Amino acid sequence: MGKPRSRPVNRRDFITKGAAAGVAATAMAGLGATVPDAEAQTPRQWDLEADVVVIGSGATGLPAAIRARDKGASVIVVEANYDVGGHGILSGGSLPLGGGTSWQKQHGIEDSPDQVFRDLTDWSVVLPHGIADYRYNDREVQRAFADNCAATFEFLIANGIVVRPPAFDSGSVGLSALRMSAPVLEGVNVPSPMSPGGGRGAANIRPLEASARAKGVRFLLNYHMDRIHRESPTAGRVLGLEASYKPRFLPGSTTRMESYRSEGNIDLRKPTVNVRARRAVIIASGGSSSNVNFRRIFDPRLTEEHQVGGEPYSFQDASGELAAMSIGASLWGTANAFERRRVIMKRNVVGAQYTYTQWGPNSPLFPFTRARGLNIGIPGWQHVISVNQVGKRFCDETHGELPDGTGYGLIENYVPGSVRNTKAKPHANADGVKQETPLYVHAALAMNEGSMPPDYAAGPVWVIFDAAAAARRKWNVEPPNVDLDQGYFFVADTLEELARQVTRNKYQKVPMPPANLAATVARYNSFVDLGRDEDFDKPTPRYKIDTPPFYAAWGTPVCHDTVTGLRINGRCQVLDLRGQVIPGLYCGGESAGGSNQHGWGRCSCQGYISGGNAAEDVATTSR
Numbered sequence: 001m002g003k004p005r006s007r008p009v010n011r012r013d014f015i016t017k018g019a020a021a022g023v024a025a026t027a028m029a030g031l032g033a034t035v036p037d038a039e040a041q042t043p044r045q046w047d048l049e050a051d052v053v054v055i056g057s058g059a060t061g062l063p064a065a066i067r068a069r070d071k072g073a074s075v076i077v078v079e080a081n082y083d084v085g086g087h088g089i090l091s092g093g094s095l096p097l098g099g100g101t102s103w104q105k106q107h108g109i110e111d112s113p114d115q116v117f118r119d120l121t122d123w124s125v126v127l128p129h130g131i132a133d134y135r136y137n138d139r140e141v142q143r144a145f146a147d148n149c150a151a152t153f154e155f156l157i158a159n160g161i162v163v164r165p166p167a168f169d170s171g172s173v174g175l176s177a178l179r180m181s182a183p184v185l186e187g188v189n190v191p192s193p194m195s196p197g198g199g200r201g202a203a204n205i206r207p208l209e210a211s212a213r214a215k216g217v218r219f220l221l222n223y224h225m226d227r228i229h230r231e232s233p234t235a236g237r238v239l240g241l242e243a244s245y246k247p248r249f250l251p252g253s254t255t256r257m258e259s260y261r262s263e264g265n266i267d268l269r270k271p272t273v274n275v276r277a278r279r280a281v282i283i284a285s286g287g288s289s290s291n292v293n294f295r296r297i298f299d300p301r302l303t304e305e306h307q308v309g310g311e312p313y314s315f316q317d318a319s320g321e322l323a324a325m326s327i328g329a330s331l332w333g334t335a336n337a338f339e340r341r342r343v344i345m346k347r348n349v350v351g352a353q354y355t356y357t358q359w360g361p362n363s364p365l366f367p368f369t370r371a372r373g374l375n376i377g378i379p380g381w382q383h384v385i386s387v388n389q390v391g392k393r394f395c396d397e398t399h400g401e402l403p404d405g406t407g408y409g410l411i412e413n414y415v416p417g418s419v420r421n422t423k424a425k426p427h428a429n430a431d432g433v434k435q436e437t438p439l440y441v442h443a444a445l446a447m448n449e450g451s452m453p454p455d456y457a458a459g460p461v462w463v464i465f466d467a468a469a470a471a472r473r474k475w476n477v478e479p480p481n482v483d484l485d486q487g488y489f490f491v492a493d494t495l496e497e498l499a500r501q502v503t504r505n506k507y508q509k510v511p512m513p514p515a516n517l518a519a520t521v522a523r524y525n526s527f528v529d530l531g532r533d534e535d536f537d538k539p540t541p542r543y544k545i546d547t548p549p550f551y552a553a554w555g556t557p558v559c560h561d562t563v564t565g566l567r568i569n570g571r572c573q574v575l576d577l578r579g580q581v582i583p584g585l586y587c588g589g590e591s592a593g594g595s596n597q598h599g600w601g602r603c604s605c606q607g608y609i610s611g612g613n614a615a616e617d618v619a620t621t622s623r
């Protein structure tokens, strides 16, 4: 952190600089990630420099870097992780892009930029639980997406991504045309050394990485951007950034985790570096879902027990947002943060901390052994019950995650702009499962029984089953499939003992009363005899939980996407609290606000837009 200025502060300074910086610092105190010091001096010496400096190498950062390079700019990508990709490389990699792409034309799908824009601003699209999906989208940002959508698709193809026909559309990218295509990867869904998590997103990221390196983009890996330098704390141009060396090591060893490719990486290993951006800095750092205090600005219920989809490979720590806010940037479109399928998800993997997906043993991520998890699958919910932190059921366990409802084909008889859409229910979720009342996550987050001040956290959700269920479903309940060591899976001969064991988990802030769990299971078993769930209407409860040993597996909902962030305009320039451009600062992807849209579509498109504009940035402060 830099020292405060030593000269006396006059009244004008206080109003224009000190007060604003003070407000920002106060507002951000205690947010978890490093809060940059807005009063820091511009560095005396730059360690590195390029025309455009990109923060992050995921679904936004790589397209941004390539596009800027294509436009003639020199580019450095600063990446906190030991390898590129972020959430993008863990993803399924489907590309929700339309507006008249060559792929759409090949498949006879009619689409246009105007149609994309109309879809993404259609006020009439309302999810079954009452959330208006597109209503709070920023019109300027959506217009830019619509206008650049098809060009982004062709750009991605030109930079090495190969696509195949999609199985379904889950892209929340409009309902009137199919705008989804999936990448081709050898051995689809098989853990691949190309991807740290075995995800198909490697089929997007690795070609883009190869193209970026071939075109001369340089990568500074293992460096975490901590601060963005501006001419003065809340005025003038952005000049560059400061980053610190934070290598990650193989668990239990001193061996540094290495990137898949090393040629083209800048090897510096200084504790702190200042990187000058001659034209612009692009924030592509992937959002805020891993920063508990920051995500709770938008939804206070997202307390620490909720884990994050991309962890433990990639962390969305809100550092891009915090650094930008400390030099005056505004947040935007925060109404978009509410309960959406990918903001808060129920998963089918239980029994380990990171339950978004089952990390495969061949994955290079597998050294994080505790990340693996027991995949109980959709039919598995008939064989278990879910209980809250005080050992009580709260829902029909067979219910899915929050419905999507805003992808092509998910609302029956969709008519753009029709008031009838507000009454229509999605007929299937993204897994093709018939979806009715989406109770699960609501209930999980709303159940405050046993919660304690100051946060009143809903606490963990525990999935309870017995030895008979494990045998029926052929679940392997031994490590590394389950995490006994860290307290995400427990085994006991009695339900009372199981409740006592569960109390050892670090997120279990209150003891689970043993009598509660025993009574809950006894009541559920009585519903099996009755053939009816009198409490939550689970369809015909079939299996009693009465054969020891008994198991408790971590099943707490997961945060996935960030759908709100920094205010940007259609050129992806970051705006301040007065709506003025912060010269030389751009943002796209999950760190940007104004788009309630999942995934690669908006991220790659905003990378494309920001990279092109950053490369041509000239000193202007007007919109």
Ligand SMILES: Cc1cc2nc3c(=O)[nH]c(=O)nc-3n(C[C@H](O)[C@H](O)[C@H](O)COP(=O)(O)OP(=O)(O)OC[C@H]3O[C@@H](n4cnc5c(N)ncnc54)[C@H](O)[C@@H]3O)c2cc1C
Pocket: 055, 056, 057, 058, 059, 060, 061, 078, 079, 080, 081, 084, 085, 086, 087, 088, 089, 090, 091, 092, 093, 094, 095, 096, 201, 223, 224, 225, 226, 284, 285, 286, 287, 309, 310, 314, 315, 316, 317, 319, 320, 356, 357, 561, 588, 589, 590, 591, 598, 599, 600, 601, 603
């Ligand atoms: C498991 C999973 C599956 C998914 N499946 C799909 C799918 O099938 N289709 C789809 O469209 N979307 C999918 N998504 C969503 C999609 O991957 C993300 O929306 C997208 O990757 C976000 O792009 P981004 O550039 O904003 O962030 P990321 O791709 O996460 O990239 C951000 C990068 O910034 C780096 N970074 C962060 N802070 C700093 C800092 N201070 N300094 C330096 N570097 C920093 C991170 O390490 C990371 O590499 C999935 C996501 C996950 C987690």
